[in-house]
Amino acid sequence: xxxxxxxxxxxxxxxxxxxxxxxxxxxxxxxxxxxxxxxxxxxxxxxxxxxxxxxxxxxxxxxxxxxxxxxxxxxxxxxxxxxxxxxxxxxxxxxxxxxxxxxxxxxxxxxxxxxxxxxxxxxxxxxxxxxxxxxxxxxxxxxxxxxxxxxxxxxxxxxxxxxxxxxxxxxxxxxxxxxxxxxxxxxxxxxxxxxxxxxxxxxxxxxxxxxxxxxxxxxxxxxxxxxxxxxxxxxxxxxxxxxxxxxxxxxx
Amino acid sequence: xxxxxxxxxxxxxxxxxxxxxxxxxxxxxxxxxxxxxxxxxxxxxxxxxxxxxxxxxxxxxxxxxxxxxxxxxxxxxxxxxxxxxxxxxxxxxxxxxxxxxxxxxxxxxxxxxxxxxxxxxxxxxxxxxxxxxxxxxxxxxxxxxxxxxxxxxxxxxxxxxxxxxxxxxxxxxxxxxxxxxxxxxxxxxxxxxxxxxxxxxxxxxxxxxxxxxxxxxxxxxxxxxxxxxxxxxxxxxxxxxxxxxxxxxxxxxxxxxxxxxxxxxxxx
Amino acid sequence: xxxxxxxxxxxxxxxxxxxxxxxxxxxxxxxxxxxxxxxxxxxxxxxxxxxxxxxxxxxxxxxxxxxxxxxxxxxxxxxxxxxxxxxxxxxxxxxxxxxxxxxxxxxxxxxxxxxxxxxxxxxxxxxxxxxxxxxxxxxxxxxxxxxxxxxxxxxxxxxxxxxxxxxxxxxxxxxxxxxxxxxxxxxxxxxxxxxxxxxxxxxxxxxxxxxxxxxxxxxxxxxxxxxxxxxxxxxxxxxxxxxxxxxxxxxxxxxxxxx
Ligand SMILES: Nc1ncnc2c1ncn2[C@@H]1O[C@H](COP(=O)(O)OP(=O)(O)OP(=O)(O)O)[C@@H](O)[C@H]1O
Ligand SMILES: [Mg+2]
Numbered sequence: 001x002x003x004x005x006x007x008x009x010x011x012x013x014x015x016x017x018x019x020x021x022x023x024x025x026x027x028x029x030x031x032x033x034x035x036x037x038x039x040x041x042x043x044x045x046x047x048x049x050x051x052x053x054x055x056x057x058x059x060x061x062x063x064x065x066x067x068x069x070x071x072x073x074x075x076x077x078x079x080x081x082x083x084x085x086x087x088x089x090x091x092x093x094x095x096x097x098x099x100x101x102x103x104x105x106x107x108x109x110x111x112x113x114x115x116x117x118x119x120x121x122x123x124x125x126x127x128x129x130x131x132x133x134x135x136x137x138x139x140x141x142x143x144x145x146x147x148x149x150x151x152x153x154x155x156x157x158x159x160x161x162x163x164x165x166x167x168x169x170x171x172x173x174x175x176x177x178x179x180x181x182x183x184x185x186x187x188x189x190x191x192x193x194x195x196x197x198x199x200x201x202x203x204x205x206x207x208x209x210x211x212x213x214x215x216x217x218x219x220x221x222x223x224x225x226x227x228x229x230x231x232x233x234x235x236x237x238x239x240x241x242x243x244x245x246x247x248x249x250x251x252x
Numbered sequence: 253x254x255x256x257x258x259x260x261x262x263x264x265x266x267x268x269x270x271x272x273x274x275x276x277x278x279x280x281x282x283x284x285x286x287x288x289x290x291x292x293x294x295x296x297x298x299x300x301x302x303x304x305x306x307x308x309x310x311x312x313x314x315x316x317x318x319x320x321x322x323x324x325x326x327x328x329x330x331x332x333x334x335x336x337x338x339x340x341x342x343x344x345x346x347x348x349x350x351x352x353x354x355x356x357x358x359x360x361x362x363x364x365x366x367x368x369x370x371x372x373x374x375x376x377x378x379x380x381x382x383x384x385x386x387x388x389x390x391x392x393x394x395x396x397x398x399x400x401x402x403x404x405x406x407x408x409x410x411x412x413x414x415x416x417x418x419x420x421x422x423x424x425x426x427x428x429x430x431x432x433x434x435x436x437x438x439x440x441x442x443x444x445x446x447x448x449x450x451x452x453x454x455x456x457x458x459x460x461x462x463x464x465x466x467x468x469x470x471x472x473x474x475x476x477x478x479x480x481x482x483x484x485x486x487x488x489x490x491x492x493x494x495x496x497x498x499x500x501x502x503x504x505x506x507x508x509x510x511x512x513x514x515x516x517x518x519x520x
Numbered sequence: 521x522x523x524x525x526x527x528x529x530x531x532x533x534x535x536x537x538x539x540x541x542x543x544x545x546x547x548x549x550x551x552x553x554x555x556x557x558x559x560x561x562x563x564x565x566x567x568x569x570x571x572x573x574x575x576x577x578x579x580x581x582x583x584x585x586x587x588x589x590x591x592x593x594x595x596x597x598x599x600x601x602x603x604x605x606x607x608x609x610x611x612x613x614x615x616x617x618x619x620x621x622x623x624x625x626x627x628x629x630x631x632x633x634x635x636x637x638x639x640x641x642x643x644x645x646x647x648x649x650x651x652x653x654x655x656x657x658x659x660x661x662x663x664x665x666x667x668x669x670x671x672x673x674x675x676x677x678x679x680x681x682x683x684x685x686x687x688x689x690x691x692x693x694x695x696x697x698x699x700x701x702x703x704x705x706x707x708x709x710x711x712x713x714x715x716x717x718x719x720x721x722x723x724x725x726x727x728x729x730x731x732x733x734x735x736x737x738x739x740x741x742x743x744x745x746x747x748x749x750x751x752x753x754x755x756x757x758x759x760x761x762x763x764x765x766x767x768x769x770x771x772x773x774x775x776x777x778x779x
Contacts, residue, residue: 090415090432456713497621
């Protein structure tokens with residue numbers, strides 16, 4: 001059982017310009033079970049990115065523990081895949097080579113990793129773009145590549161920090177639907193960070209509300225899958241959950 | 253006016269089909285003007301040779317084998333110097349760009365030594381190594397090194413931080429990140445650096461050949477200066493210009509554009 | 521707070537250079553380096569004092585700066601108006617660009633032999649070489665700059681009632697400024713090197729001459745001192761003048777900054 005658990009996690013930054021310490025994350029404890037999709041919402045500056053960066057290993061944590069399946073993590077590693085808000089595709093690699101990058105790092109031979117990459121590109125409906133460069137794709141397509149690139153490495157957890165914030169509203173809805181579809185298909189463990197309440201509820205099994213570096217509350221989401229916006233916009237349960245989470249975020 | 257417009261239209265169509273023509277045709281009126289001024293005898297011939305004289309001297313020197321030899325000497329010096337400069341400059345630039353400590357220590361020193369400039373080293377190099385290949389190579393390496401290092405650092409620093417992180421969390425080791433992310437990310441800037449460096453290096457070579465040389469295009473020109481042979485000076489200048497024009501416009505600039513544009517990176 | 525931070529920054533910057541000086545101070549006496557190969561700090565200081573006291577340093581610096589200043593000024597004063605004026609017609613600019621590219625490729629050092637032939641050894645030839653280095657590079661860059669100005673900007677000015685002159689001064693000149701500034705920086709870099717080279721070959725005063733004569737007598741302390749002077753002068757020219765111009769214009773306007 002691969003579970004991600006945060007135990008009393010905290011982060012204090014030193015701000016050299018103000019010459020002061022800033023505590024961005026006070027005390028966060030959270031368990032994410034295998035195959036679970038957890039969304040984290042909270043107002044701007046409440047420490048969402050900081051938490052994700054600590055789990056990813058990009059920055060050290062100041063207190064507490066991050067355990068993956070019981071072992072503490074330090075530094076970035078392939079068992080925690082990250083989807084970036086800025087996409088972070090390698091501009092000098094084709095789409096196929098971007099998706100095949102993780103397997104390449106594991107030493108998978110070229111033919112095999114191309115097969116893996118094509119497989120995942122098909123999952124995202126991007127087979128036709130395999131030989132293009134990221135620069136030649138639309139923003140929505142780029143982020144699809146970003147998602148399958150992380151998935152192709154078969155990480156134990158997928159960490160996503162506002163991955164759809166940089167695309168237009170229509171594309172965002174499509175990407176969200178695709179993500180739920182892919183999740184149902186592959187059942188990865190996902191920690192999804194967003195400040196969009198609707199997005200959080202739409203995607204997750206569980207929504208965690210964060211406030212000023214602490215967990216305020218959490219809400220279970222039992223909406224049926226597959227989830228599509230056409231149905232959910234008028235769904236009473238979806239509306240009720242969204243309103244509930246929104247209230248908590250605004251009170252935060 | 254109408255005729256002019258028509259001629260321009262024809263020219264525009266022609267250069268669109270054969271872009272290389274745009275680099276050649278503008279020189280026709282210049283050469284014509286040069287011929288007229290030279291033939292009119294406004295200046296003494298010895299001071300101001302015409303195109304015909306230059307072509308004649310080109311044929312003679314080529315026939316004697318002097319010109320090809322000198323050209324070869326100059327090009328080899330430039331090539332060796334540039335290769336060594338790149339081999340030192342790119343790793344150094346990546347080190348400085350990735351390590352804060354290396355940056356702190358090396359940056360001021362680099363700026364200072366860059367400011368001294370290649371040619372100012374010549375006198376002391378002559379004392380150390382005498383009139384010879386070592387001195388020349390040193391100067392060219394020195395000239396190429398700084399633009400390459402400075403631009404490589406700039407390139408490394410301009411690689412978005414998320415790219416390195418993405419590679420790390422896809423399982424790349426630090427060394428692998430250097431090879432897969434840092435180096436390609438900095439490549440457009442490295443090529444810009446090489447281009448600037450060669451621009452300076454090539455000028456330094458001419459200066460060094462004039463002062464130190466026993467062969468090479470710079471030497472040929474300065475030797476001609478001593479003998480008062482303007483024709484050979486002008487010939488040397490034209491060869492230098494053509495050569496660099498070809499290298500820069502047909503090799504370096506397209507290379508710079510090719511890396512930057514397909515990847516959608518901003519090149520300076 | 522800010523002041524202290526910038527002071528600390530300066531200290532950080534100077535520290536490696538001081539360390540270099542310290543190494544120099546230790547290594548030369550320790551290994552008893554032959555003064556004909558590399559001078560001690562004391563010898564260089566002595567050479568500095570001597571040249572300051574007998575006025576030769578000022579004479580050399582003055583001669584070099586006068587040549588660079590004059591050549592550069594004439595170069596810029598002719599190149600910028602010419603480049604902008606040619607840019608009024610995009611077709612003319614496109615036609616002439618390869619020509620100026622060719623000559624900017626030659627700019628500077630390659631003109632030394634013919635310049636000395638035309639003007640004789642001395643002031644005229646050197647100023648010509650400097651002028652040359654600046655003129656062609658700046659004209660070429662101005663031409664390039666004029667061509668990168670978006671057509672919509674020209675049309676906007678037109679529709680707002682700009683005549684030819686206003687187009688020149690209000691659109692073309694400022695629009696090409698980033699390239700002009702780059703051109704000046706590059707051109708001056710070529711000119712400075714050209715100056716040192718030309719002074720080694722073609723004159724009897726100036727920093728390049730000072731170095732080259734010292735070589736004849738194996739006076740390494742004079743050479744090293746001269747190199748330091750050349751380095752410091754260029755740093756001053758670059759940081760105090762060129763970088764400031766860049767800051768005040770293109771960076772302020774949010775236009776691209778180059779390496
Ligand atoms: N490197 C840093 N140095 C100092 N303080 C920082 C640093 N990074 C973040 N902070 C501070 O930590 C707090 C939390 O930042 P964080 O980026 O985690 O917020 P967030 O929840 O992701 O916000 P947003 O929704 O705007 O992305 C903020 O107050 C921020 O100013
Ligand atoms: Mg954030």
